[in-house]
Every structure is written in C-alpha cells, then in structure tokens.
Amino acid sequence: xxxxxxxxxxxxxxxxxxxxxxxxxxxxxxxxxxxxxxxxxxxxxxxxxxxxxxxxxxxxxxxxxxxxxxxxxxxxxxxxxxxxxxxxxxxxxxxxxxxxxxxxxxxxxxxxxxxxxxxxxxxxxxxxxxxxxxxxxx
Numbered sequence: 001x002x003x004x005x006x007x008x009x010x011x012x013x014x015x016x017x018x019x020x021x022x023x024x025x026x027x028x029x030x031x032x033x034x035x036x037x038x039x040x041x042x043x044x045x046x047x048x049x050x051x052x053x054x055x056x057x058x059x060x061x062x063x064x065x066x067x068x069x070x071x072x073x074x075x076x077x078x079x080x081x082x083x084x085x086x087x088x089x090x091x092x093x094x095x096x097x098x099x100x101x102x103x104x105x106x107x108x109x110x111x112x113x114x115x116x117x118x119x120x121x122x123x124x125x126x127x128x129x130x131x132x133x134x135x136x137x138x
Contacts, residue, residue: 022066
C-alpha cells in the first residue's frame, strides 16, 4: 500500500534522525580515539561528507551508514556505490580547496557501519579504513 505524504515525511524524518544519531555515535568514538573532528555533515556542490577528522598527518573523510533491524541492507555496505564514492571524492577535493592549509595531509576515505537495535542502542558493526581507492575515481 502506498504511503500518504505525511507518512512519507514521518518515515524520512525517522531516517534522518537515525542517521544523525549514528553519525554522533561515530563522532564520539573517533574523538575518544584522539581524532580531531574538522567537520560534520559538511556540504558543498558535490554533496555531503558525514564526518571529517584529522589523525596526525591524515585527513579522514568518513561516510557513516546507520541501519536498524528492519532494514534489508542491514549493515549499510550496499549504499557505498561507485557514484557515491565519486561524490565523496569530489566533495573532499572541495573541502581541501577551501582549507588549503590541509593540502599536504594524506587523504583517506573510511566507512563506518552502525547498527541500531530495537531499543535504540547503537553499536559499531564495522569500521573500514581506506574503504576505497581514489586512483580510479579521478
């Protein structure tokens, strides 16, 4: 059965909230590990980067995928498509262009897969460092 407009908005609102909560969860984990957060939900014409962090001489662009028990793509890994990777890469280049003092840093693209259970508790399902290579995206 099709959803009404108000049901669709409510569903999207819940998805947005779950995504934001998952990003906040990962941000907390990263800062606990000593990483400096440089940006959250950073937007530009190429898209949005969920989290941007610095760890020593590396700038890490983190894509966070939060999934609940009811989601068919349970761990979120199916959402990191090649077009998504290209958008993240272009957005990262825009971020570096706007923050030229970071131009000499190593760039890395990580993916955090977060699970939200029925009790609204979050856990890190998987954290993939260097989730994709930029050499094929340029």
